[in-house]
Amino acid sequence: MKFAHFNFNVLDLEKSLDFYDKALGLKPVREKNASDGSFKLVYLGDGKTNFQLELTWLRDRTEKYNLGECEFHLALVADNYEEVYKKHKEMGIVIFENESIGIYFIVDPDGYWIEILPEKR
Template identity: 40%
Template sequence: MSQDYKIVHGCIRVLDLEKSIEFYEDALNFEVARRSDYPEDEFTLVFLKGPDSDFEIELTYNYDREEPYEIGDGFSHFAVVVDDIEEAHQEHKESGYEVTDIYTVGDEADGGLYFISDPDGYEVEIIQK
C-alpha cells in the first residue's frame, strides 16, 4: 500500500439528536466539532470530538425517523480511555447512566474496563489508561 490511512470518524444514527449530544458532552466530555443541517434532504450531521483526539463520532439524525434504530449484531462499540476508571465509573453510576461493572479480560490485572450505553443503546467502552 502506498497510502497512509488514518481513521477519522465513526457514524451512528440517533433518534433524539439533542439527547445524544447531551450524553456525549456530559458523560464523556466530548464537544461538538461541527454541525451540518440539510433540511432539503431532511437530516443533520453532528461531529463530536473527545479531548486530545482527532477521532470523531458522527451523529446522523434523520428528521422523519420515529422508531429507534436496530443496532444489529455487527457493530460492537466505541472505546475511550480515562486516567481513573474507578472515579469515572462512580460518576457515571451517580449520573444514572446504564453501566456495567468494572472487569478485566484475560491476564489484564490492572485497570480494567466497563461499558456505558448512550440513549440509543450504543455502547462505549471505558478503559483504564
C-alpha cells in the first residue's frame, strides 16, 4: 500500500486553482472531466513528490461545504519557511500560528486548513 492522493471538494475551481498555485506552488498534473459536465477532478502536484491533491468540482453544487469543526488538515513542508511565511502573511491567509513548535496554518478559499512546516533542522 502507498498513498495516492487526498481530496478537497471545492466550490469555485478556478479560484482554488489560483490559490493553490500562488500560495503553495501546486500545479495541475492531470484531470478528469465527466462526459456530461457534471464534475471535474483536477489533481495538483508539487513537482517533487508523487503525492497529489485532488480538487473535486461539482457543477450543481452552489452551497459552501460544511467542514464540521475542521479537525483535519493537509500538511506541507517548506524548504524556505521564513519566505513562505512572509508571503502567506501578506496574502492574509495565515489563520493560526504555533510559534512554540514553529508551525502555522493557512486556509484555502473553501475553508480547508493547511499546515506549513519548516524543513527539519
